[in-house]
Amino acid sequence: MPVGESSGRTRPDACPGALQVHEAADGPLARVRLPGGAVSAAQLRVLAGCAAELGAGVIELTSRANVQVRGLRSPEVFAGRIAAAGLLPSPAHERVRNILASPLSGRGPDGLLDVQAMADALDRALCARPRLAALPGRFLFALDDGTRDVAGLGADVTYVATGRLLLAGADTGLTVAPDAAVPLMIDAAEAFLDELSPDGPRAWRIRDLPDGPAAIATRLRDGRPARTNAPNALDAPKAPQAPHTADAPQAADAANVPPSPARRPSAGRIAQRDGRVAIEALVPLGRLTSAQARALADLGRPVRLTPWRTVVLPDLSPGSPGSPGSPGSPDSSGSPKSLGEADRIERTLAAAGLVTDPDSPWAGVTACTGRPGCAKALADVRADARQWVRSLGRAPATPVHWAGCERRCGLPRGPVRQLIATINGYEERQE
Known part of the structure; x- marks a missing residue:
């Protein structure tokens, strides 16, 4: 397991934001949250200008559908520009607006709901609750339109359009109607803060808590009986299951939320x-x-x-x-x-150099930042990955991740061929 996924933490969460930048090896790095991954043409133009005029000329896409701009020469000017573009609606909450949503938002063959509208509502509700500014920057919400493309990404609080609420990827047995889902997700975030111990190890995610999913589910059942386990407005969900024991939250079962295989990038x-x-x-x-x-x-x-x-x-x-x-x-x-x-x-x-061919060699190839942007990296993995891709005729059969060190930042879920930089060259692993 990559180091970044460990629990029992003793330090505060230092996840970067647009205001709390990270001092990377190549200069200040800012991360801008885009709830649901949505960005308008005007906002994208502002980000492009910031990258060209204030940064290193690139916009990095993250595994949470957010963006990063590296090498900032003036973080203050950057923050002012993105605020003017509507990308910083609440300075107090800017690091906690982590909301994934199914990209097609109900348009695809298996989609049931417009979850982008729910993502916008969740973002507004999150920013309206002052206490939730204390959430760690790693805490993650997800809204799945029924396609089950984001349901398997292990978000702390996931609503699936079949009516299920997942906590740290576990099916809690709670069902909720779409119009009550956002308030319940906010309640789950509040319950996470209630579970934090001032004297114990720091928890950044629900999975870091002892019996986290069961503990949060119990608080939701006890505190919101009218909202949870209520008849669902959708046709698909079954009746709620019996409450889970604190030591054994049930994994998502095939009848309610079928497990989602890791999705590889497509075009x-x-x-x-x-x-x-x-x-x-x-x-x-x-x-x-x-x-x-x-x-x-x-x-x-x-x-x-x-x-x-x-x-x-x-x-x-x-x-x-x-x-x-x-x-x-x-x-x-x-x-x-x-x-x-x-x-x-x-x-x-x-x-423009973007890939729309599904058989492109770029499909499934990922890399961490590497040198020179990361001081811990032992190689320029991006340059090495580009050279390797040029030698391919089509997409690799198994996704390939290039990592600059043992931390393996950005490692995708599912089976992955890993090429990890060491002082003696690359070490290959398969997981």
Whole structure:
């Protein structure tokens, strides 16, 4: 297990934010929270300008669908710009606005709810509760639209659109209607703070607490009986299960929340239920250059960032079958004016260096920061990963993660081939 996942901590959480920056080896690093991974074209343009004018020229995508800007020359100016762009609604809560959401938000074949609207409501409720500014910067919420793409990411508090509430990934047996889910998730965060011991080891996550999921579930049942275990407004969930014992919270069962296999980054078109399409593009090694960010912003469309360090543009017209540039057309070299909306955007993304080919060698290849940005790294893993990818003809069969040291920061979930830098070169492991 990577060092960053250990419990029994003795130091305060130092997770960076937009105001509390991290002094990295290459200069101050700021992290901006984007609840649900949502960012507007105007906001993305501001971030691109900040990266180019104040930082190292890149925007890093994180595994929580947030963004980082490295090498800041003026953290104060950066904070002022993102605040003006609406990316800092509550300075007191800016490090705790960690909210994942299914990127398609109900549009896909298995989606049941618009969870982006719920993410926005959760963000507002979180910022409105002064006490919750004390949450650790690692505490994580997730809203799954029924696709089960984020339900398996181990968030502290997860609402699945089938009506289930998960705590640290465990099925608590609690069900809740969609209109009551946000208040209950806020209550769960309050219950976590209630469980913290002033004298014991510091807990950053529910899983750090003794019997954490069961303890939080008990507080929710005792304190909110009208909200929990109530009839659900959705058709899918079953009746609530019996309360779990404190020493054995039940894992998600197949009848309620089927286990989610680790999702690897993907690229290409995704059919929406309304006949339109979304395009998901890989961002090589999770780093957007300022020019790439501007190209995305110039599309003038909302963008969804994902926990897999990809970008999604939903609600695109697919184009008429047989039209120039459309799939299956005998002439795929149509002029920009004759191309369908999705075709034009695919071309723009590809021209910017973003990957829309699902078989690209970049699919499944990740890396930590490495040298020179991290003082603990023993190699420039990003440069080594780029050179290695250039030798491939297609996507590796198993995801590959390049790590600069034993901490293995950014290690994806699921089976991963790991290339870990040591003083004697790279050591390969398979987990």
